[in-house]
Amino acid sequence: MIIEERDYRIKPGKIQKFVETYEEAELPMQKELLGEFLGYFTSEIGELNHDVALWRYEGLDDRLQRREKMVADERWHRYLDMVVELIDVQNTLILRPTRFSPVQ
Numbered sequence: 343m344i345i346e347e348r349d350y351r352i353k354p355g356k357i358q359k360f361v362e363t364y365e366e367a368e369l370p371m372q373k374e375l376l377g378e379f380l381g382y383f384t385s386e387i388g389e390l391n392h393d394v395a396l397w398r399y400e401g402l403d404d405r406l407q408r409r410e411k412m413v414a415d416e417r418w419h420r421y422l423d424m425v426v427e428l429i430d431v432q433n434t435l436i437l438r439p440t441r442f443s444p445v446q
Contacts, residue, residue, distance in 0.1 A: 351431040
């Protein structure tokens with residue numbers, strides 16, 4: 343099992359628009375096509391304008407297959423057109439739980 347952390351730094355003043363657009367235009371499709379949705383967060387302290395989504399997959403092959411389906415979906419491309427100008431930087435981490443992690 344792996345967890346994907348997708349971390350976006352959004353342009354100042356645009357975080358609310360990004361979150362609303364994600365919730366309405368992208369999240370329903372991702373819940374349909376991707377792994378298990380674990381959570382969605384925005385930063386309150388520290389570096390602001392951060393948005394983080396967490397997704398659980400069975401492994402890297404599972405993630406690859408699911409994301410390929412999403413990228414082939416026209417809804418994904420319409421969503422990208424809506425948010426590309428709002429994003430400053432994107433980072434993606436693949437996390438593996440340790441043997442003592444409560445999430446397995």
